[in-house]
Amino acid sequence: MSVPTPTHATRGEPLRVLEEIKRQAVEQLGSIPDALYPGIEQALSVALQSGDVGPGHFEDLTSLRMLRQQAATLLMRYRQQLAKGFDDFRGLRVRSRGDLPLGLIEDSHLAFHLDGQRVIEALDGRFAEPLQVMRQRLHAMAEALGMPEVANPIGPERLIGAFVESFRETEPTPHVRELLFRQYEGELTRRLGDFYGRANALLAATGYGRSAPSSHTSTQHGYRHETVESVPYRGQVAMTGMEAMHGAMGRMEGYGDGHGGSAGGYGGMSVPGEDIADLRTMLRMWRDGTLQTPQSGAGGADAQSRSQASRQEHGMGARRELRVDEMLSVVSMLQSEPPDAFARALAGPGRLGAAIRDHLSDGARRIGVDPDQTRFSADEEDAIDLVALLFDSLFRTNSLQDRARRLYGRLVLPYVKVALTDDGLFVQREHPARKLLDSITEACEGNQANTPQERELLDRAAAASQRVVAEYNEDVAVFELAHAELDSLLGQHRRRSALQEERLVKATLGRERLDQARETADDALMKRLRTTRLTPAVADFLAMPWRHHIVQTLLRDEDPQRRDEAIALGDALLLADRLAAENRGRELADHLLSIEPLVLRCLASSGLDDSAAQHGLAGLVRALASPDGPRRAQTAKPLAGGETVESGEERRLWLAGGTATVGHAPEVAARMRELAIGDWVRLTDVHGEIVAAKIAWVSPMTSRFLLVNRRGLRVLVASAEELAVMHEDGRLVIGSERSAFDEAMRRVRERLDNTAAAD
Incomplete structure (x- = not known):
C-alpha cells in the first residue's frame, strides 16, 4: 500500500498557523487571572492564623474583595491583551515611536512594571531553550509574512505586559500586588512548559524552523517525522493544511502538570x-x-x-x-x-x-x-x-x-x-473518558463508606460506571455526561474537605502553641526549682497554679506586660520564701501585700472564684508565717512531652526521634523544605498502603508540614528531616501528579523505562 507524501514538509499558510497558536494561547492561558485569587486568599488566611499580619491586613482583604468583584472585567481585558500580541505580530497595530504618548508614570504603575520585569527575567531564564527555538521559528514566519522582526506574542515579556495592562488600574495594596505577581508567576511556570512545547511542535509540523523528512518506514498506521520535538502522527495518513496542524496540537497534550519544571518539583517526570x-x-x-x-x-x-x-x-x-x-x-x-x-x-x-x-x-x-x-x-x-x-x-x-x-x-x-x-485518551488532558476516570478515582480513593456522604459518593461513582457500560457506543459524550453528574457531587465534597482542612490547620496551630506554652512554663519552673530549697507550700504553688497561669497567659493574653508579670510572680514567691526563712516578718508582710493582686489573678486563671482564691492565698500566707518550716529541693513532672498533642492513632505515621535528631541526608531535607502549600506527595504508611497527601500548611512556629488526604483529614505532621528519612526509605514520593490518570500513566512509563534499563 502506497503512502502519500507527508505534507508537513511544506509550509502551512502563516496567518492560519498564527491564528491557531492564538486560539490555543487564549484557551490555555486566558483563564489564568481567575486562578490567582484562591492562592492569594489562602496566603492571607495563613498569615492571619500564624499571627504574621500587620495593620494593613484589613486593607489587603478589601483589596482582594475588589479584585474579585472586577474578575469578569479583568479576565476579558487580559484575554484581549493576549490577542493584541498576535495583532502586533501581524502588523495590525504597529505604531512608530513618534505616535506613542509621552508622560510621567504613576508610582503604582511603576511598581507594577518593576515587579513585572523581575518575573520576565525569571521566566526568560527558566524557559530559555524553548524560547530560543521559538524565536527562530517565528522569525521564519515573520519573513513569510513580509514583516520586520517583532516581539514573540507568547513570550514572557508579552505575557507580563498583558498582565500589567490588565491589572495596573485596579490599584491593589502593595502586599496584594506582590501576591498577585507571585501567583501569576507560579501559574505561568506550571503552564508554559507544555504550552511552549505544543507551539514549537505546531510551528515545526507546519514547516517553520528546522525539520527533516521522515526517516521511518511508512506503514498503514501513519508516520513520524523528525522535528526537534518528534511529533507523532496517527489516524488518517493523508492530513493536509489545518488538519495536520490540529493533529499536531492535539498530540502535544502532555501528561505532566509542570512539576518537572517548577522549583522544588524534583522527582516529577513530565511525559x-x-x-x-x-x-x-x-x-x-x-x-x-x-x-x-x-x-x-x-x-x-x-x-x-x-x-x-x-x-x-x-x-x-x-x-x-x-x-x-x-x-x-x-x-x-x-x-x-x-x-x-x-x-x-x-x-x-x-x-x-x-x-x-x-x-x-x-x-x-x-x-x-x-x-x-x-x-x-x-x-x-x-x-x-x-x-x-x-x-x-x-x-x-x-x-x-x-x-x-x-x-x-x-x-x-x-x-x-x-x-x-481514540489515541486522545492517552495524550489529551481534557478527554472526557480521562476526566471521568479521574473523578471516579477521587470518589473512591480512601473511601471506607463510613459516613452517609462517603456512601453517596461511592453510589454515584458506581452509577457513572453503569451509565458508561449501558450507553457507550463509540460516542464519548456519554463519558462527559457521566463526569458532569459525578463532578457536581464531588464539588460539594471538595468544599467539605476544604472546611475540614481549614479546621485542621487551626487545630494544629493551637496545639503547637499549647505545646510551646507548656515548654516555656516547664522551663521557667525547673529553672526556679533547681536554684533554691523551698517550703512544700511554695513549691506546690509554683508547680500547679503558677505554671498553669503562665500557660494560660501565653495562650490568651497578647500583652507583653501581662506575660512578664506572670513570669515575675514566680520570682516574687521565691523572694517571699527567702524572707520567711530569714525571719524578716515585716518585710515579708509588705511583700505579700504587694503581690496579693498577682497571686489572686494567678489562682483565678485556674478556675477559682474570689472566695476560693482568698482561701488559697491564706493557706500560702500561713505556710510562710513559720520561719522554721521544713525546706528541701523540689521536683515536678513536665507538662510538655509524651502524647499531649496527638493520640497514638494520630501519630501512627510519625517517625521516632523527633525532628533534627533523626538520621537524614541534609540535601534531601533541603529539598523537602522547598515543598509548598498545595504540592501533592504519595506516602506509604506502616501498613504498606499508598496514601495521596497534600501539603496543607507549614507551621510558622516549628516549620513542620501538615499533610492531608483528599478528604481533608490529617495524614501526617512531620518535619523536613522526618520527610527526608521517609524519602530515603522509599516511603515518600514527591512530585506526584494532581490527576490520578496523569500519575498512573507516569508510573506506566517509569515501569517500561526501568524494564528497558534493566534489559
Whole structure:
C-alpha cells in the first residue's frame, strides 16, 4: 500500500498557523487571572492564623474583595491583551515611536512594571531553550509574512505586559500586588512548559524552523517525522493544511502538570504527548520478547507465551489480524457482561492483560471468529496493554478499597474500546473518558463508606460506571455526561474537605502553641526549682497554679506586660520564701501585700472564684508565717512531652526521634523544605498502603508540614528531616501528579523505562 507524501514538509499558510497558536494561547492561558485569587486568599488566611499580619491586613482583604468583584472585567481585558500580541505580530497595530504618548508614570504603575520585569527575567531564564527555538521559528514566519522582526506574542515579556495592562488600574495594596505577581508567576511556570512545547511542535509540523523528512518506514498506521520535538502522527495518513496542524496540537497534550519544571518539583517526570509513540514502541518490543515484562507473576508467563506465539505466527504467516470492526463488535457484545474476571484480575498486579485477552478471545469465538485462525493487530495489542497497565497502576498508586475493584472492572472494556478508536485518551488532558476516570478515582480513593456522604459518593461513582457500560457506543459524550453528574457531587465534597482542612490547620496551630506554652512554663519552673530549697507550700504553688497561669497567659493574653508579670510572680514567691526563712516578718508582710493582686489573678486563671482564691492565698500566707518550716529541693513532672498533642492513632505515621535528631541526608531535607502549600506527595504508611497527601500548611512556629488526604483529614505532621528519612526509605514520593490518570500513566512509563534499563 502506497503512502502519500507527508505534507508537513511544506509550509502551512502563516496567518492560519498564527491564528491557531492564538486560539490555543487564549484557551490555555486566558483563564489564568481567575486562578490567582484562591492562592492569594489562602496566603492571607495563613498569615492571619500564624499571627504574621500587620495593620494593613484589613486593607489587603478589601483589596482582594475588589479584585474579585472586577474578575469578569479583568479576565476579558487580559484575554484581549493576549490577542493584541498576535495583532502586533501581524502588523495590525504597529505604531512608530513618534505616535506613542509621552508622560510621567504613576508610582503604582511603576511598581507594577518593576515587579513585572523581575518575573520576565525569571521566566526568560527558566524557559530559555524553548524560547530560543521559538524565536527562530517565528522569525521564519515573520519573513513569510513580509514583516520586520517583532516581539514573540507568547513570550514572557508579552505575557507580563498583558498582565500589567490588565491589572495596573485596579490599584491593589502593595502586599496584594506582590501576591498577585507571585501567583501569576507560579501559574505561568506550571503552564508554559507544555504550552511552549505544543507551539514549537505546531510551528515545526507546519514547516517553520528546522525539520527533516521522515526517516521511518511508512506503514498503514501513519508516520513520524523528525522535528526537534518528534511529533507523532496517527489516524488518517493523508492530513493536509489545518488538519495536520490540529493533529499536531492535539498530540502535544502532555501528561505532566509542570512539576518537572517548577522549583522544588524534583522527582516529577513530565511525559509529553510525543512520547506516546515511544510508549507504543516499548510495548511492542516487550510483546516480541526483546524486553522483559514490567509486570510480575502471571504477567511474565503471559508475555513469554505471547512472544513464542508471535514468533510462530511470523514463521507460519497463517493467522490473520482481527479487523477493527470485528474487534469493536466483540468488545460491544461483552461490554454489558458481569466484570467478575476483571475484578479478580485487579486483585494482583500483572493479571489484567491476560484476563482481557482471554475474555476477548472467548467473545470472538462466540461471534464465529476462530481465535486459532486470527490474532490481535499491533494497535489492538497496544490498546489492551495500555488499558491493563493503566488500571493496574491506578490500583497500585491510589488507596482503592476492595469494593472499588468491581466498579473499575466494569470500566475495563469500555476503555479498551476508547483506546482502540481514540489515541486522545492517552495524550489529551481534557478527554472526557480521562476526566471521568479521574473523578471516579477521587470518589473512591480512601473511601471506607463510613459516613452517609462517603456512601453517596461511592453510589454515584458506581452509577457513572453503569451509565458508561449501558450507553457507550463509540460516542464519548456519554463519558462527559457521566463526569458532569459525578463532578457536581464531588464539588460539594471538595468544599467539605476544604472546611475540614481549614479546621485542621487551626487545630494544629493551637496545639503547637499549647505545646510551646507548656515548654516555656516547664522551663521557667525547673529553672526556679533547681536554684533554691523551698517550703512544700511554695513549691506546690509554683508547680500547679503558677505554671498553669503562665500557660494560660501565653495562650490568651497578647500583652507583653501581662506575660512578664506572670513570669515575675514566680520570682516574687521565691523572694517571699527567702524572707520567711530569714525571719524578716515585716518585710515579708509588705511583700505579700504587694503581690496579693498577682497571686489572686494567678489562682483565678485556674478556675477559682474570689472566695476560693482568698482561701488559697491564706493557706500560702500561713505556710510562710513559720520561719522554721521544713525546706528541701523540689521536683515536678513536665507538662510538655509524651502524647499531649496527638493520640497514638494520630501519630501512627510519625517517625521516632523527633525532628533534627533523626538520621537524614541534609540535601534531601533541603529539598523537602522547598515543598509548598498545595504540592501533592504519595506516602506509604506502616501498613504498606499508598496514601495521596497534600501539603496543607507549614507551621510558622516549628516549620513542620501538615499533610492531608483528599478528604481533608490529617495524614501526617512531620518535619523536613522526618520527610527526608521517609524519602530515603522509599516511603515518600514527591512530585506526584494532581490527576490520578496523569500519575498512573507516569508510573506506566517509569515501569517500561526501568524494564528497558534493566534489559
